[in-house]
Amino acid sequence: MKKLFLMISIIFLCGALMALNPLTTNGSGEEEPAGHNLLTFVVPFEAGGGTDIFGRFFTPYFSDQLEGNPLVQVENIPGGASITGTNEYAQAKPKDGSHLLTSSASSHIPYMLDQSSVDYDFKGMKPIIGSPMGGVVYSTPEKAEQFKEDLTSFEEPLYYAGISPSGLDLVTLLSYEVLDLNFHGVLGYGGRGPSRVAFEQGESNLDYQTTSAYNNNVKPLVENGTAEPLYSLGQIDENGNLVRDPQFPELPTVEEVYIDQYGEAPTGEVWEAYKQMVNAAYTLNKVIWVHEDAPVESIARLQDGAEGIKQDADFIENAEVVLEGYEVLTGDALQKQIDEAFNVSDSSKNLIQAYLLEKYDLDITEL
Amino acid sequence: MIESAIEALTIVLDPSRLIYMFLGIGIGIIVGLLPGLSGTVGMALLLPFVFGMDPYVGIALLIGMVAVIQTGDTFPSVLLGIPGTSGSQATIMDGYPLAQQGKAAKAMGAAFFSSLVGGVIGGIALFLTIPFAEPLITAFSSPELFMLTMLGLSMTGLLAGKSVFKGILAGLVGLLLGAIGSAPAVPEYRYTFDSLYLTQGLSLPVVAMAIFAFPIIITMLTDKKKVTEAAKLEGGALQGVMTSLKNKFLMARSAVVGVIIGFIPGLGGSVVDWIAYGFGKKTVKNNTFGEGDIRGVIAPESANNAKEGGSMIPTLLFGIPGSGTTAILLGGLTLMGLEAGPSMITTNLDVTLSIVWTLVFANIFGAILCLMLIRPISKLSTISGELIVPFLLVLLVIGAYQSSLSWGDLVVFVLIGLFGYVMTILDWPRPPLLIGFVLAMSAERYYWISIERYGWEWITNPLVIVLAVVILVLLTGGAIMKRFSQKVESGGES
Numbered sequence: 001m002k003k004l005f006l007m008i009s010i011i012f013l014c015g016a017l018m019a020l021n022p023l024t025t026n027g028s029g030e031e032e033p034a035g036h037n038l039l040t041f042v043v044p045f046e047a048g049g050g051t052d053i054f055g056r057f058f059t060p061y062f063s064d065q066l067e068g069n070p071l072v073q074v075e076n077i078p079g080g081a082s083i084t085g086t087n088e089y090a091q092a093k094p095k096d097g098s099h100l101l102t103s104s105a106s107s108h109i110p111y112m113l114d115q116s117s118v119d120y121d122f123k124g125m126k127p128i129i130g131s132p133m134g135g136v137v138y139s140t141p142e143k144a145e146q147f148k149e150d151l152t153s154f155e156e157p158l159y160y161a162g163i164s165p166s167g168l169d170l171v172t173l174l175s176y177e178v179l180d181l182n183f184h185g186v187l188g189y190g191g192r193g194p195s196r197v198a199f200e201q202g203e204s205n206l207d208y209q210t211t212s213a214y215n216n217n218v219k220p221l222v223e224n225g226t227a228e229p230l231y232s233l234g235q236i237d238e239n240g241n242l243v244r245d246p247q248f249p250e251l252p253t254v255e256e257v258y259i260d261q262y263g264e265a266p267t268g269e270v271w272e273a274y275k276q277m278v279n280a281a282y283t284l285n286k287v288i289w290v291h292e293d294a295p296v297e298s299i300a301r302l303q304d305g306a307e308g309i310k311q312d313a314d315f316i317e318n319a320e321v322v323l324e325g326y327e328v329l330t331g332d333a334l335q336k337q338i339d340e341a342f343n344v345s346d347s348s349k350n351l352i353q354a355y356l357l358e359k360y361d362l363d364i365t366e367l
Numbered sequence: 368m369i370e371s372a373i374e375a376l377t378i379v380l381d382p383s384r385l386i387y388m389f390l391g392i393g394i395g396i397i398v399g400l401l402p403g404l405s406g407t408v409g410m411a412l413l414l415p416f417v418f419g420m421d422p423y424v425g426i427a428l429l430i431g432m433v434a435v436i437q438t439g440d441t442f443p444s445v446l447l448g449i450p451g452t453s454g455s456q457a458t459i460m461d462g463y464p465l466a467q468q469g470k471a472a473k474a475m476g477a478a479f480f481s482s483l484v485g486g487v488i489g490g491i492a493l494f495l496t497i498p499f500a501e502p503l504i505t506a507f508s509s510p511e512l513f514m515l516t517m518l519g520l521s522m523t524g525l526l527a528g529k530s531v532f533k534g535i536l537a538g539l540v541g542l543l544l545g546a547i548g549s550a551p552a553v554p555e556y557r558y559t560f561d562s563l564y565l566t567q568g569l570s571l572p573v574v575a576m577a578i579f580a581f582p583i584i585i586t587m588l589t590d591k592k593k594v595t596e597a598a599k600l601e602g603g604a605l606q607g608v609m610t611s612l613k614n615k616f617l618m619a620r621s622a623v624v625g626v627i628i629g630f631i632p633g634l635g636g637s638v639v640d641w642i643a644y645g646f647g648k649k650t651v652k653n654n655t656f657g658e659g660d661i662r663g664v665i666a667p668e669s670a671n672n673a674k675e676g677g678s679m680i681p682t683l684l685f686g687i688p689g690s691g692t693t694a695i696l697l698g699g700l701t702l703m704g705l706e707a708g709p710s711m712i713t714t715n716l717d718v719t720l721s722i723v724w725t726l727v728f729a730n731i732f733g734a735i736l737c738l739m740l741i742r743p744i745s746k747l748s749t750i751s752g753e754l755i756v757p758f759l760l761v762l763l764v765i766g767a768y769q770s771s772l773s774w775g776d777l778v779v780f781v782l783i784g785l786f787g788y789v790m791t792i793l794d795w796p797r798p799p800l801l802i803g804f805v806l807a808m809s810a811e812r813y814y815w816i817s818i819e820r821y822g823w824e825w826i827t828n829p830l831v832i833v834l835a836v837v838i839l840v841l842l843t844g845g846a847i848m849k850r851f852s853q854k855v856e857s858g859g860e861s
Contacts, residue, residue, distance in 0.1 A: 047411035048695030053702060056418060074415070079773060080563045081549075087563070117563055159820060186819045188552025188812050193687035194632065201508040203820060216708035217686060318419075321704050361553070 044085025065308035090120035097298030133285035144228035375720035391431025399439025403766015406692035435733030461663030476607025485669035486730025489676025510825035513813035523799035541803020564775035581784025587752030625670030629677025643670030
């Protein structure tokens, strides 16, 4: 009977997988000899998260656009808030160009801040494709009005609901520091969804959401008059300047808000640190990499493929939904942006480390 | 809304989509059936295929799968005393003793029928709450969520068995285990001993498998006996269905508990079976819960299927997933070009309604399929322990390992398993440990946020006070509720 049990299971499972197979172009699960006919995207998160979706979204296009139409599969290595998988990619995955890494801001920020568990170096990797993401800070309509009149006038602190000061929240927190806003950060929410619900409940009155979540869940609040955007976190252009987010051209940047309120452009170390973090966490929100030691021709094939993907009509259409319409970065432009973003100056690094230690009692070099 | 519902029905019943729903049901039952594999695995397995699919087809596949996992996972819980997924642990408490008495078929008949009813109630609840979802969700801010975790923890007292002291202690050990890893509210790691693996904490499937399955396996080997000593499997599935029908109020009540717990974001549906079991134990008269009372199977099985309907509400409408499974579902929606959020009840209402219909149909078909499988599968319990252990061990090890593909999972599995074995020998209750483990993180998180945000003001929130009263009543006034339920449920019997 045990056999029957086993057999029913196996037949069922095989039948299910066979029936599904023709529908997909990425042959996950198929065992081909490793090398150039099978590309593996290492995703340092569990299946289903943002970075995983990003990686999976690209698989069919890599298959179509790369010479020889390789099979592309995704390998999820979750754990350690993306550090486990990224470490494993850097240390243990073959450096023959068959394995690629999909990284996100969660791997970029600890790297920039010298978190002790980081065992990878992006300088030893070649970027293939990079994709930006934006963020919008918003508040209640009453507070927003007061903010626009005089943001130093808040007697009571604004309550900000966040997840963890060492994640993406860091950029938002730094923007408040740049503006010298009176706020109280309540950290510990389970995610950006719960933090938005906290805003809707009135538990917080200052929040930010990334582009897709903002468009889907905050815009309706703005329309029915319960939320009001303050500014976008902005993007860093090729010259290293903070510019308006192309998805939110009507929203000012932190710089514009500062000029409007204080009558001069922001300067100083906090401001420099903020721009640096926007670059590494938002403009380069997600990057697909390959080991620098991979054979030159295989890197070239990937880079040519990336250029092809960028032009692909089907990709452009679908990217509108999955990548929120941001234009992907490739080739020299991507390399230049990365050099800029990850060359964090010691003073910026020390400033952020000291800030986290002082305000949130977090010694990042010990994590 | 009725019109749109009928329109969605025709979409769902389109034969080309129906096939995918059946495919999903098949996969869901297998995933549920194999101990160690849970909804998260099923989702991850199907995710690569949904990219670019017609949303209705993809939903038929994914929801069809999710809906029946809690139906299929009853098999190992009842037959072997090993939870099929972490959502059917409470079923073991009475399901396994029943199997030992040779009443496995009856227990499963009752379980599948309760699953069916619970699942359908969950689907209907999802449909009915669509218009009120927003005020309902915003009613639960951090202080209320904290009180709900306390309500969950108070179940440890109810499930403690003979000694309340042992129960509380086991619950505290669970809380301790749950504290391993990165703290929810303060940026620091606890008990990680510089290992990157432990920074994410112990994973629930591994702990649940270890604490329940590992001891059973050892017992099977040491005792060298079959689950069922009775020579013949007596009692048919139909008898079980009839018993469920007699206990219709318990079924409905448990389903409502399941919907509510599933609905509340941030609580995590993993304790829903225990909470329903605890409530059942408190409210059913003359019960012999824990010794093979069939009502102890009906309550958690009805609740764990109903939970899925409830948990869709925050997932679809607010984009806040309550579990690993729904988190992946959100990703799947993105791959099909949909975004969770208010648009799911405006422009994409038909998608949401097709989810409701799929939940209802998949629960019905899944339960019928399982009822048909009872006869062949229940013979498992007549196989001698030594023969079945190697097969189970392989499954469990794979199940543990797949949770994060790290060897650390295996170490944790063995260590916690041995601990669980010691607990069984010393007759310490294990459910409180699991409840403590599951709720540790949320309890700490919401307590911290409540204090950080409101100081002590939140103590006087009306809903907080109501929940505090409920907890007190549960802990002390069980007798009153028992008397009440005697009136309501005079027809129920085992």
